Amino acid sequence: MRKRIGRDVFHRWEGNPTLTLEDIPFRCNTVFNGTPAKLADEYVLLLRVEGQQGYSFFALARGRDGFHFQVEDRPVLLPAKGDVFGIYEARGIEDPRATFINDSWYVMYTATSNYGSRIALAKTDDFHHFERIALISEPGNKDGVLFPEKINDQYVRLDRPIGLNVGSIWISYSNDLQSWGHSKVLISPRKGYWDSYRVGASAPPIKTEQGWLEIYHGVKMTVSGPVYRVGTVLLDLKDPSLVISRCNVPLLSPREDYERIGDVNNVVFACGALVEPDGEVKLYYGAADTYLCVATARLGEIIKYSLNEKKDR
Amino acid sequence: MHRKRGPDIVHRWEGNPIITIDDLSFMCGDICNAGAVKVGKEYILLLSIQSLEGFYSIYPAHSVDGHYFQVNDQPLLAPSQRGPFAIYEELGVLDPRISLLEGEYYIFYDAYGLHGYLLGLARTRDFTSVERLGLVSEPDTKAGALFPRRIKGKYARLERPWAGSSIWISFSDDLEYWGWSEVIMTPRAGFWDSDRIGVATPPLEIKQGWLLIYYGIKQTSSGPLIRLGAAVLDTENPQNVVGRTNVPILSPRVEYERIGDVTNLVFSCGAIIEPNGEVRIYYGAANSCICLGTTGIEKIVEAYMESEKEF
Numbered sequence A: 001m002r003k004r005i006g007r008d009v010f011h012r013w014e015g016n017p018t019l020t021l022e023d024i025p026f027r028c029n030t031v032f033n034g035t036p037a038k039l040a041d042e043y044v045l046l047l048r049v050e051g052q053q054g055y056s057f058f059a060l061a062r063g064r065d066g067f068h069f070q071v072e073d074r075p076v077l078l079p080a081k082g083d084v085f086g087i088y089e090a091r092g093i094e095d096p097r098a099t100f101i102n103d104s105w106y107v108m109y110t111a112t113s114n115y116g117s118r119i120a121l122a123k124t125d126d127f128h129h130f131e132r133i134a135l136i137s138e139p140g141n142k143d144g145v146l147f148p149e150k151i152n153d154q155y156v157r158l159d160r161p162i163g164l165n166v167g168s169i170w171i172s173y174s175n176d177l178q179s180w181g182h183s184k185v186l187i188s189p190r191k192g193y194w195d196s197y198r199v200g201a202s203a204p205p206i207k208t209e210q211g212w213l214e215i216y217h218g219v220k221m222t223v224s225g226p227v228y229r230v231g232t233v234l235l236d237l238k239d240p241s242l243v244i245s246r247c248n249v250p251l252l253s254p255r256e257d258y259e260r261i262g263d264v265n266n267v268v269f270a271c272g273a274l275v276e277p278d279g280e281v282k283l284y285y286g287a288a289d290t291y292l293c294v295a296t297a298r299l300g301e302i303i304k305y306s307l308n309e310k311k312d313r
Numbered sequence B: 001m002h003r004k005r006g007p008d009i010v011h012r013w014e015g016n017p018i019i020t021i022d023d024l025s026f027m028c029g030d031i032c033n034a035g036a037v038k039v040g041k042e043y044i045l046l047l048s049i050q051s052l053e054g055f056y057s058i059y060p061a062h063s064v065d066g067h068y069f070q071v072n073d074q075p076l077l078a079p080s081q082r083g084p085f086a087i088y089e090e091l092g093v094l095d096p097r098i099s100l101l102e103g104e105y106y107i108f109y110d111a112y113g114l115h116g117y118l119l120g121l122a123r124t125r126d127f128t129s130v131e132r133l134g135l136v137s138e139p140d141t142k143a144g145a146l147f148p149r150r151i152k153g154k155y156a157r158l159e160r161p162w163a164g165s166s167i168w169i170s171f172s173d174d175l176e177y178w179g180w181s182e183v184i185m186t187p188r189a190g191f192w193d194s195d196r197i198g199v200a201t202p203p204l205e206i207k208q209g210w211l212l213i214y215y216g217i218k219q220t221s222s223g224p225l226i227r228l229g230a231a232v233l234d235t236e237n238p239q240n241v242v243g244r245t246n247v248p249i250l251s252p253r254v255e256y257e258r259i260g261d262v263t264n265l266v267f268s269c270g271a272i273i274e275p276n277g278e279v280r281i282y283y284g285a286a287n288s289c290i291c292l293g294t295t296g297i298e299k300i301v302e303a304y305m306e307s308e309k310e311f
Helices: A083-088 A299-306 B297-308
Strands: A030-038 A043-050 A056-063 A093-101 A104-111 A118-124 A130-135 A142-146 A155-160 A169-174 A180-187 A198-201 A206-208 A211-222 A225-235 A243-246 A268-275 A280-287 A291-298 B030-039 B042-050 B056-063 B092-101 B104-113 B116-124 B131-135 B141-146 B155-161 B167-172 B178-185 B196-199 B204-206 B209-220 B223-233 B241-244 B266-273 B278-285 B289-296
Touching (some): A043 A093, A083 A130, A093 A142, A169 A198, A180 B131, B092 B266, B241 B297
Parallel strands (some): B030 B266
Antiparallel strands (some): A211 A225, B116 B131, B266 B278
C-alpha cells in the first residue's frame, strides 16, 4: 500500500492565509513578509506592509496562539525622514528579521533608495519604539540576519550581496554592530537544483544540537519568472562559516493558490521561525508577496532532511 | 589672436606611451592601469598586467625621472594560490591604488574571483615584499582608495560598489571592520559621466580639500567611453563634495587611447603632486599601455569653479 506523506516537509496551517489585506485596519496594497517574536504572554509579528503608494513599512500583529493575529491600528515603523537613514530609506523599508540578543530585540531590515538596497539595524524592546542603530552594509546587499548570540566574542550576520550577478549567502563579523568585516561566501546557487538562480538568508539562525539551522530561500528561474522556495542549511556551532550539510530539497514550495497567485506569483518567503518547547517549528512566510502564512514542522524532521545532502546523489 | 589651449585640461607627455608590452622582459596579454607613488626621488608604479592566460597580477616599475621606467620581472602581488584569499583572487589581482599612511604604503587592489570583486588591502614598506591584510569589502566592490591620514580619528576609504554605480565613502577604526558607508558622488544624467563613476586616484590633500581624480563612463552604441574627471572633497568632512568638474579633464583622443583591447579608454589608479604644484597622472590607455599626463592643481580648481557657472 502506498504511504501518503504530504506534499512538503512543512505543513501549512489549515487557516492560511493567516493575514490578508482584509485584516489590516488601514488601506494598503499587501501584507506579506513578517518576522515573529515570542514575548512574555503573546506572539507578535513584525510585518512588511506595502502601502498603496508602493513603498513598504512595518506594522505589528499580536496573538495568543501563534496562528491567529490582530493587526494594530497604526504602523510601528515608517521609512525615516531626514538624517542619513532618510536618504537610504527613501523608497521604503522591507523584510524585517528579529533576533533576541543582549536582552533586546534587534531587527535587520532592507532599506531601499535610488542608491540601492542596504541592510539597516534597529533595536527595540517592545516592537513599538525602535532605535535605529546603523546602516550596516554597502549598497546591493539585503536579507541580513543576525545570529542570536556572539560567536568567538563577535557578532555574526548572514547577508545576500550580489557578486558577478550571482546571489550567494555570505557571512560577516563585527565587534560593535556598526563596522563589519571578514566577509566570506557561505553557500551559492547549485546548478540544476531548485535553488539554481539565487539563494539568500531567510530566518535568523536557530541554534540546535546539530549546528546552526539556517532556513533560507532558494530561487529557480523559469520562462514565466522566478519560483521562490524554502530550504535549509546547517552551520558549525563554533565556526558558522563552515557548512555541515545543506538540504537537497526544498522544505516548502509554492503550491496553494495563495502562494501561486498574487502580486508576485510563485513565492514562499520566510523572514523568521519560532521553535516551541515541544519541538514544533512555526515558520512565518509571505506568500505571493500578498499574504502572510504559517506552516509547521518538527525540528527533528527538519534536521533529518537538512542532513540528507549527499544521500540523494 | 587665437590662443591655443590644447584639447584637455591634462596635457599628454610627448613621449607617451611610457610603458608598453615592448618594455617587458616577458610576454603578456596587456598592461592596464598603474598605481603611482614617489618615494624620495624615485617614482614607483604598480602595474596591472594580464598574463597571456588572462589573469591579472601586479608588477612594480621604477624610475628616477618619472618618464622612463624599468618593469620588474616578478610580480609584487599575484593571485593567492592557497589559504583564505585563494578563492577570491582566482581570476586576478588588479588596479592597485597606493596611499602613504602612518609611515607605510597601503595598497587597495581589486581581488577578482568567481564570487565577484572584493577590495583587498595589502601593506609594504619597500615594494619588494608585501603583506596581505585582508579582504575588506562585500562583493561587488572595486576601486578602493585609502585616505592618507585618519579623519576625525577614523580611517577612511573611497570605493565603488556595483549597485548604483556611484562613489561611496566608508570608515574604520582598525582597517579591518568597515562601516558608516555613505554615497558621495553619483553619475549625472546627460553628462560625460552619465552611466558609471568610480575612484581613479587615491585622495591627495591640497589646500582646498581632498583632490580626487575619478573615472566617468558614458555608453555609446559602439561601447563605453571612459574618461577622467576631478573633484575636491571637504578636508574634515570628506563626504561633502566641495567641487566637481562638469567636463572631463582627460578624454581618449589619440591613437593609443582609442585603439587597444578596450577602445576609447583613459583610466588612472595613481597621481603624484610635485612640490611645484604639478599634478602627474599616470594613466592606462585602451587597456594596453601606460601613459603620463600633467596638469596643475590650479587648473583643476579653476575647472570646477568654472563648472559652478552657467556661462
